[in-house]
Amino acid sequence: xxxxxxxxxxxxxxxxxxxxxxxxxxxxxxxxxxxxxxxxxxxxxxxxxxxxxxxxxxxxxxxxxxxxxxxxxxxxxxxxxxxxxxxxxxxxxxxxxxxxx
Amino acid sequence: xxxxxxxxxxxxxxxxxxxxxxxxxxxxxxxxxxxxxxxxxxxxxxxxxxxxxxxxxxxxxxxxxxxxxxxxxxxxxxxxxxxxxxxxxxxxxxxxxxxxxxxxxxxxxxxxxxxxxxxxxxxxxxxxxxxxxxxxxxxxxxxxxxxxxxxxxxxxxxxxxxxxxxxxxxxxxxxxxxxxxxxxxxxxxxxxxxxxxxxxxxxxxxxxxxxxxx
Numbered sequence: 206x207x208x209x210x211x212x213x214x215x216x217x218x219x220x221x222x223x224x225x226x227x228x229x230x231x232x233x234x235x236x237x238x239x240x241x242x243x244x245x246x247x248x249x250x251x252x253x254x255x256x257x258x259x260x261x262x263x264x265x266x267x268x269x270x271x272x273x274x275x276x277x278x279x280x281x282x283x284x285x286x287x288x289x290x291x292x293x294x295x296x297x298x299x300x301x302x303x304x305x306x
Numbered sequence: 307x308x309x310x311x312x313x314x315x316x317x318x319x320x321x322x323x324x325x326x327x328x329x330x331x332x333x334x335x336x337x338x339x340x341x342x343x344x345x346x347x348x349x350x351x352x353x354x355x356x357x358x359x360x361x362x363x364x365x366x367x368x369x370x371x372x373x374x375x376x377x378x379x380x381x382x383x384x385x386x387x388x389x390x391x392x393x394x395x396x397x398x399x400x401x402x403x404x405x406x407x408x409x410x411x412x413x414x415x416x417x418x419x420x421x422x423x424x425x426x427x428x429x430x431x432x433x434x435x436x437x438x439x440x441x442x443x444x445x446x447x448x449x450x451x452x453x454x455x456x457x458x459x460x461x462x463x464x465x466x467x468x469x470x471x472x473x474x475x476x477x478x479x480x481x482x483x484x485x486x487x488x489x490x491x492x493x494x495x496x497x498x499x500x501x502x503x504x505x506x507x508x509x510x511x512x513x514x515x516x517x518x519x520x
Contacts, residue, residue, distance in 0.1 A: 211362065214401070217363060236334075243360065244357070245345065288337060295341065300345075301341070301344045
């Protein structure tokens with residue numbers, strides 16, 4: 206029997222600036238690394254390595270930084286801010302540093 | 307389609323671009339690769355789990371949210387009033403958001419009016435409430451024929467609309483996403499909101515069918 210997995214509404218339906226780029230509902234990834242970065246963050250949250258709200262807060266900050274110069278022309282794209290958020294949260298939680306469980 | 311002023315499906319947020327140089331992309335890909343391999347090494351993520359997550363989030367959006375919106379409107383006249391007045395805000399009350407600048411408009415079916423939704427140019431769709439559009443919604447045949455001869459198209463979906471009922475066709479766009487509020491079927495007076503929500507399917511909220519008691 207295949208385990209039932211569903212998209213979490215708090216991730217799939219984030220609103221405002223941190224909302225996931227979509228086209229007709231389907232996620233839009235410009236490059237494969239964007240897809241991988243998306244999956245890594247979601248996977249870690251699903252496993253309880255951090256709370257999704259922590260990642261979302263970090264994402265809001267990263268996206269906010271990117272528009273400091275010109276809100277209509279942010280200095281980096283969505284998934285670049287996403288990756289930066291992931292790196293910062295991993296560092297803060299020391300998830301890459303601590304020994305394997 | 308780019309010469310058409312009626313914009314469709316364009317991501318309105320400036321963040322949603324990914325126009326980068328090849329070198330920059332390589333650098334970013336390497337950073338992701340590094341995180342991924344470290345996490346795999348530590349046993350914190352598995353490669354196939356990552357693939358499954360992308361698959362789930364790309365495809366697992368169903369019409370359940372829309373059904374909840376409709377069921378609430380059937381049992382709560384005040385909510386229905388707000389829904390018809392400002393659908394985006396009323397839908398947000400139930401915790402469903404995620405649209406990127408588009409407005410939701412709810413059109414109500416009555417004994418005199420039957421509404422049906424299309425996107426004549428592409429496949430604009432109220433995905434936060436209805437999930438992903440069915441294949442036929444994107445089919446050029448549906449998109450053109452439902453405008454020219456909606457009654458025949460509805461008949462093909464098994465929906466007979468009486469001659470004295472007006473059929474209104476709503477064309478979705480990047481700015482406005484329509485959702486049909488179907489009529490509550492008779493014989494459902496005793497059902498709870500949750501039971502009602504189970505009766506409401508995707509097609510009835512696009513307007514190609516009506517809600518029936520199963």
